[in-house]
Every structure is written in C-alpha cells, then in structure tokens.
Amino acid sequence: xATMNKRTELREEESxxxxxxxxxxxxxFFSEHEETIADDGFSERVVSALPRFERAWxxxxxxxxxxxxxxxxxxxxxxVALMIYLGFFTYLWNLMQGAAMRIIAGALxxxxxxxxxxxxxxxxxxxxxxxxxTQTVAIATATIVLMVLGIKQITQTYRY
Amino acid sequence: xxxxxxxxxxxxVVTFGNERAFGQLVSAHQEAVRRFLRxxxxxxxxxxxxxxxxxxIRAWQHxxxxxxxxxxxxxxxxxxxxxFLDEKRKKDAxxxxxxxxxxxxxxxxxxxxxxxxxxxxxxxxxxxxxxxTGGESDRFSLRHDLDLALSTLSETERTCVVLQCVEGQSIKxxxxxxxxxxxxxxxxxxxxxxxxxxxxxxxxxxE
Numbered sequence: 001x002a003t004m005n006k007r008t009e010l011r012e013e014e015s016x017x018x019x020x021x022x023x024x025x026x027x028x029f030f031s032e033h034e035e036t037i038a039d040d041g042f043s044e045r046v047v048s049a050l051p052r053f054e055r056a057w058x059x060x061x062x063x064x065x066x067x068x069x070x071x072x073x074x075x076x077x078x079x080v081a082l083m084i085y086l087g088f089f090t091y092l093w094n095l096m097q098g099a100a101m102r103i104i105a106g107a108l109x110x111x112x113x114x115x116x117x118x119x120x121x122x123x124x125x126x127x128x129x130x131x132x133x134t135q136t137v138a139i140a141t142a143t144i145v146l147m148v149l150g151i152k153q154i155t156q157t158y159r160y
Numbered sequence: 161x162x163x164x165x166x167x168x169x170x171x172x173v174v175t176f177g178n179e180r181a182f183g184q185l186v187s188a189h190q191e192a193v194r195r196f197l198r199x200x201x202x203x204x205x206x207x208x209x210x211x212x213x214x215x216x217i218r219a220w221q222h223x224x225x226x227x228x229x230x231x232x233x234x235x236x237x238x239x240x241x242x243x244f245l246d247e248k249r250k251k252d253a254x255x256x257x258x259x260x261x262x263x264x265x266x267x268x269x270x271x272x273x274x275x276x277x278x279x280x281x282x283x284x285x286x287x288x289x290x291x292x293t294g295g296e297s298d299r300f301s302l303r304h305d306l307d308l309a310l311s312t313l314s315e316t317e318r319t320c321v322v323l324q325c326v327e328g329q330s331i332k333x334x335x336x337x338x339x340x341x342x343x344x345x346x347x348x349x350x351x352x353x354x355x356x357x358x359x360x361x362x363x364x365x366x367e
Binding site for chain 2: 019027033037039042046047051
C-alpha cells in the first residue's frame with residue numbers, strides 16, 4: 001500500500017515537473033516567435049466599411065420623446081387653465097393696466113416700491129400656485145417682463 | 161494624442177454612433193485580433209484580415225449589447241472566434257488551407273498524435289527559408305515555424321493555447337471566448353501544450 005502511494009506521488013511529481021518544463025519551453029518558443037502587426041491602414045479600411053449605425057436608444061428615445069411632448073402639452077394646458085381659474089391673468093391685467101394708467105397719466109413719481117412688493121408677493125405665492133415646471137416658466141417669464149417694464153419706467157422717471 | 165479609455169470610446173460609439181471613436185478602438189485592438197485570427201487560419205494573413213474586418217463590423221453592430229461583463233478585448237476575441245467558426249463552416253467543403261508550400265489541414269479528427277507525426281518538421285520549414293536572406297524572410301520563417309507547430313494541434317487546442325500563450329488570456333476568459341467550461345479549457349490547454357512541447361522537442365527545439 002505504502003509503495004503504491006509512493007508511486008502515485010512520484011508520478012504526480014513527474015507530471016507536474018513535465019508540465020512546468022513544457023510551460024517554460026513554450027514560453028521561450030512563443031517569445032522567440034512574437035509577432036507584431038502594424039496597422040497599415042487596417043483601421044481606416046474597417047471604418048470606411050462600417051454600415052450605418054443604429055443607435056441603441058433610437059426606438060426607445062422616440063417613444064420617450066412622444067411621451068414627453070404629450071406630457072408637456074398636458075402640463076401647459078393644465079397650467080393655463082389653473083392660472084385662469086386662480087385669476088392670475090386678471091391680476092396681471094390689472095397690474096399692467098394700473099402701470100399703464102400711471103404712465104399715461106404722466107405721473108412723475110412711479111410707485112416702484114409697490115411694484116416690487118407685488119412681485120415679491122407673486123414670487124412668494126409661486127410654490128402654492130404652480131406645481132409644474134411649465135407653469136413656473138410661464139410665471140417667471142411674465143415676472144421678468146414686468147420687472148423689465150418696471151425698471152424701464154423707474155429709470156425714465158428719475159431721468160426727468 | 162493620448163487615447164481615451166475603452167469605456168469612454170464605447171460610450172461615444174453607443175450614444176452618438178461616433179465612427180472616429182470606433183476607429184480608435186479598432187486601432188487599439190487590431191493587432192491582437194488579427195494575430196489571433198492569423199494563428200487560427202494557419203498564418204493566412206489575407207484571410208485573417210478579412211475575418212478581422214468582419215469581426216470589427218460585427219462589434220460595431222452589436223456594441224450596444226456589450227455589457228462590460230468581460231474586457232472589451234475578450235469580447236472581441238469571442239466575436240473573432242465566432243467569425244472564424246462561421247468561415248470554417250462555409251469552407252467545410254474545401255479540404256485544405258494552404259500556407260506557403262505546405263498544406264495544413266483544418267482539424268477534422270480529435271487525435272493530435274497522428275497529426276503531430278504527419279506534420280512537416282520545423283527544421284525542414286526553416287531550412288527552406290534559409291535560401292532567402294534578410295529580415296523579412298527571417299520574420300516569415302519564424303511565423304512559418306509557429307504556424308507549422310500550431311498546425312499539429314486540434315483546432316480547439318490551438319485556440320486555447322494561442323489565447324493563453326500568445327494573447328495572455330486567463331482560463332476564465334478563454335472559457336468565455338470559446339463557450340466551454342473552465343475544466344474543459346484546462347484539459348485542452350494541458351493536452352495542447354504537452355503535444356506542442358513534444359513536437360518542438362522532437363524537432364530539435366530547445367530552450
């Protein structure tokens with residue numbers, strides 16, 4: 001039994017040594033036969049032969065885009081309806097009408113302070129009034145227009 | 161100009177279809193892919209280049225499916241191996257692939273020893289080349305020797321040995337490339353390396 005075990009061990013040892021010798025021989029052979037291949041225009045040939053690329057996300061992108069357009073339209077319509085419902089346009093109209101009347105009346109002293117208070121009040125109430133991005137953008141645009149008008153009026157007032 | 165990492169280039173290709181980025185990927189990996197295919201096609205450089213081109217075109221078409229689970233080069237080798245097998249299936253009717261004056265057959269049996277005995281010797285191959293002089297002929301001779309030696313192995317053994325000894329792929333990566341399990345790869349490697357080493361010794365090649 002002991003002799004058999006010893007023989008098996010010897011055989012395994014021999015096989016491991018042979019494998020290591022083989023590895024060393026092959027490593028030497030392959031390193032001696034190492035081949036480098038220059039590009040020589042291969043990459044250009046490949047690129048010029050490429051078929052039209054189909055983007056991975058094209059179909060999905062178009063589907064998402066349709067959804068996004070739909071949602072935006074819905075948001076814009078809902079935003080305008082909400083603004084009408086809350087009387088925002090009436091408020092805005094009155095504000096602009098008041099400012100116009102003052103201009104027409106040629107008031108020497110434009111009430112810039114109250115305009116700023118109104119704007120601040122409007123901005124303060126924005127979160128309550130505007131849950132969507134579309135509505136925020138609409139209000140922000142209107143606010144900027146009003147501010148520009150106000151600033152223009154103030155400068156004109158102080159010029160004379 | 162420094163080359164961007166594979167990941168960045170792949171992202172550019174997948175997102176924008178950027179051909180220039182793909183060109184950089186091809187340029188970076190063409191050598192390994194072409195060399196691998198040359199060894200599989202017994203040194204037929206033209207055929208190997210055609211297959212390499214097909215490999216990169218398939219890579220371009222399927223890059224969106226590349227999940228980065230393996231290295232990009234391993235993925236390319238996997239495609240290259242598929243392309244080679246497809247080509248081999250197409251050419252199955254043709255019995256031989258010629259390299260130089262010798263005819264090296266695609267493996268059709270599982271016995272490597274019979275091939276090893278019938279294969280032309282390295283000395284004979286090298287002797288024929290000594291008639292021509294210069295660096296180019298030396299390089300050709302070396303490549304010829306290499307392909308003659310590899311032609312004594314079965315196709316699977318040759319693939320595994322080339323991937324490990326020439327391209328430095330791990331057993332796990334070779335298993336991914338060839339769709340075999342790791343134990344099978346190990347067994348092919350062991351047998352292939354032993355047969356190749358024996359063949360080299362018989363033909364007077366020593367370390």
